[in-house]
Amino acid sequence: MDKKSLNEEALIYHAEGRPGKIEVIPTKATGNQRDLSLAYSPGVAAPCLEIHKDVNNVYKYTAKGNLVAVISNGTAVLGLGDIGPEAGKPVMEGKGLLFKIYADIDCFDLELNTKDVDEFIRTVKILEPTFGGINLEDISAPACFEIEERLKKELNIPVMHDDQHGTAIISAAALLNALELVDKKIDEVRIVVSGAGAAAISCSRLYVSLGAKSENIFMYDSKGLIHGDRTNLNGKKPEFINNTMPKETTLGQILDGADVFIGLSKGNILDEEMVSKMASEPIIFAMANPTPEISYEKAKAARPDCIMATGRSDYPNQD
Amino acid sequence: MKCGAVYALAELAKKPVPDMVNMAYNNANLKFGKDYIIPKPVDPRLITTVAPAVAKAAMDSGVALHPIQDWDAYETELSKRLGNDNTLSKVIETKARQDIKQVVFADAEDIAVLKAASVVLEEKIAHPILLGNRKVVEQMLLEQNITLPNVRIIDPKVAETEAEKATMERYSHHYYDKRKRKGVSKQEARNTMRSRSYYASVMVDLGDADAMIGGMTNKYPATVRPALQVVGARPEVRKVASMHIVMTKSGPLFFADTTINHHLDAEDIASITELVANQVRGFNIEPRIALVTYSNFGSVPTGDSAMLMREATKILHDRHPDWIVDGEMQAHLAINEKELKQQYPFSKLVDKPANVLIFPNLSSANIAYNLMQTAGEMDVIGPVLLGLKKPIHILQLGSTVRQIVDMVGIAAIHAQEL
Structure with a gap:
């Protein structure tokens, strides 16, 4: 299918039958009047009172425990950018669908019409009674950091920003195993991170909490090394300032002798020569999608001893 | 965390x-x-x-x-x-992708078939070859806005180029050779090759395609005939049979024989059960087989189907003492191990529910899968033809694009195994 017909197919897929991708289905019998008198008035008063007595009973008598809110304001939808809450809805419904088919977790998708961080947080906070968990989705950086941090502090139910932590968790697992295979220690390796967005920050944080040393992590944004002498560092980038090398150090120079490359930036920014200078048995996670920072073939050709992972299912080690 | x-x-x-x-x-x-x-x-x-x-x-x-x-x-x-x-669908597609096979669609003059061809090409599940009237197919592709790069469209009714004529001659001769002692003349063979089902069957038999997906039909047994005549059953196979896969919430259920044989004796049932068991193992699923009818372990002593399934169970127990196969039993007991254990604790199926249901006749098997599909709103894959030398599957009228894609995947996996 070429792109055009894929698009057409996708529009038909979403529009046919009942529009959208999800619906609500009762989980209890509703066949007769007696069922309905249990499900709703007057029977429903009994669980209401039980929950009123002890609010924890809400997990016993309602769907709260298996219900996740997928919440977005549509400011960073896929690679499409700030397309607004309504335009983000198909993605949020899609995430709900994935929750359902892979883990049988029910979702309501909520698209919020606000870019104001405080208003966003306040809204999610007052929704807390309804849900067992909050999955934040496609919110632009740096707002996403503050929203997630404050909600985690202020809510009693789990909060997770998928864009940050999904990649972080699987790449961290891959990193641990790759290091074991090449017999290197996480607190000794030099890690070069290409990209400084939400995923790069979150990955680097997780590597640190697994034992990596901040002074061994060199993060690059599109303008160069994240360095204390730079005046144009926004968001969470200052967290990964590394002054152990000069500000002008290029990606190619820093890779000379580096053990690990983490790519969360864009395709084809790495060449064979840069890879060939890396330390023995280098670990290369080129996770830019759909085109990795360096192709599997090129990386393996330049460094047959490397461990390579990409975001693509047609090569080994998909993140 | x-x-x-x-x-x-x-x-x-x-x-x-x-x-x-x-x-x-x-x-x-x-x-x-x-x-x-x-x-x-x-x-x-x-x-x-x-x-x-x-x-x-x-x-x-x-x-x-x-x-x-x-x-x-x-x-x-x-x-x-x-x-x-639907893990099984994913397993099928992923496996098909590893070694892309040529699959001939015997009747491409159908929108669902063309859409499926487009999906399998795009998803690299198989490489399609289309049979049909070129103008008709091209017009349909245009209307549906489908492009199929590097996909051949062959019209067996019109051999124009020298190469096409030579192929036609080769196919006719192959068919004539197979059927000359069954009363087929050379001219009849040439005429028969103009039929797409026969042409596609010969393509597969000669290795010009790896597998065939037959046109949609509501006269299923008649459409299977070309495959039987040209490709034929494997020598050890007693009766070619067919299976449907019903995707239930707790995993796939395999039903047989859903489309082929009208009358079965106990030996037939046992050998069809063996065909299904092998196919299910091919999906790397351990078959847990129930021979179902209206009676449980002799509770109805003399009913025809009850006796038939009891006899078939005995044959299977003798031949395969280590298999998890039991009967005769009612279908609900086969898939409810708790109830089965309560009433018939001696059964081989008391640990886990059955995943293969063998029916006593065509009616019951066919009715069962159709009800599951429509009243139960479940996805169904099939009919999967079992027992042929090469992978050939015929679509039933009303097959959806997804069902066709799944069938292509199964055919491609068969072809990989040959």
Whole structure:
């Protein structure tokens, strides 16, 4: 299918039958009047009172425990950018669908019409009674950091920003195993991170909490090394300032002798020569999608001893 | 909790990989190493490994509001959740992709077939060859806005170029050779080759295509005939049969014989059961077989179907004492191991529900899968023809694009095994 017909197919897929991708289905019998008198008035008063007595009973008598809110304001939808809450809805419904088919977790998708961080947080906070968990989705950086941090502090139910932590968790697992295979220690390796967005920050944080040393992590944004002498560092980038090398150090120079490359930036920014200078048995996670920072073939050709992972299912080690 | 997930994922990659996962990656022998550092997405152990690890971490850190007390029950509950996922379809597609086979669509003058051809080409499940009137097919492709790069359209009714004429002659001769002692003349063979079902069957028999997907039909047995005459059953096969796969919430159920044989004796039932069991093992699923009817282990002593299935069970028990196969029994007992255990604790199926249901006749099998599909709103794949020398499957009228794609995947996997 070429792109055009894929698009057409996708529009038909979403529009046919009942529009959208999800619906609500009762989980209890509703066949007769007696069922309905249990499900709703007057029977429903009994669980209401039980929950009123002890609010924890809400997990016993309602769907709260298996219900996740997928919440977005549509400011960073896929690679499409700030397309607004309504335009983000198909993605949020899609995430709900994935929750359902892979883990049988029910979702309501909520698209919020606000870019104001405080208003966003306040809204999610007052929704807390309804849900067992909050999955934040496609919110632009740096707002996403503050929203997630404050909600985690202020809510009693789990909060997770998928864009940050999904990649972080699987790449961290891959990193641990790759290091074991090449017999290197996480607190000794030099890690070069290409990209400084939400995923790069979150990955680097997780590597640190697994034992990596901040002074061994060199993060690059599109303008160069994240360095204390730079005046144009926004968001969470200052967290990964590394002054152990000069500000002008290029990606190619820093890779000379580096053990690990983490790519969360864009395709084809790495060449064979840069890879060939890396330390023995280098670990290369080129996770830019759909085109990795360096192709599997090129990386393996330049460094047959490397461990390579990409975001693509047609090569080994998909993140 | 994130670290809990990280360690669980990292540890899982070091454990032996389930057959099902290996199979999905072309029988790769995946083991911990440079090309396998994280688990594959289709690994069914993910949900039962990672979720409990995260839950434990949540309990240890004190954020869990409802600490889990019974971990076994939690794991059982988690694995039940996986039934929602059509893992089998994914296994089929992933495996088909590993070695792309040429699949001839015997009747391409159908929108669903063309859409399916487009999907299998795009998803690299197989490489299609289309049979049909070129103008008609091209017009339909245009109207549907489908492009099929590098896909041949062959019209067996019109051999224009020298190459096409030579192919036609070669196919006619092949068919004539097979049928000359069955009263077929050379001229008749030439005429027969103008039929797309025969042409496609000869293509597969001669290896010009690896598998065939027959046109949609409501006269199924008649449409199977070209495949039987040209390709034929494997020598050890008593009767070619067909199977439907019903995707239930708790996993796939395999039904047979759903479309071919009107009258079956006990030996037939036993041999069809063997065909199905082998096919199910081909999907790397251990068959748990129930021979179903209206009677349970002799409860109706003299009914025709009851006696038939009892006799077939006996044959299978004698021939395969180690197989998990039992009967005769009612269908609900076959898939409800608790009830079965309560009433018939001696049955071979008391540990886990059956996944293969063998029916006493065509009517019951055919009615059962159609009801599941329509009243039960379940996805169904089939009919999967069993027992032929080469993979040939005929579509039934009303097959959806998804069903056709699944059938192509199954045909492609068969072709890989040859």
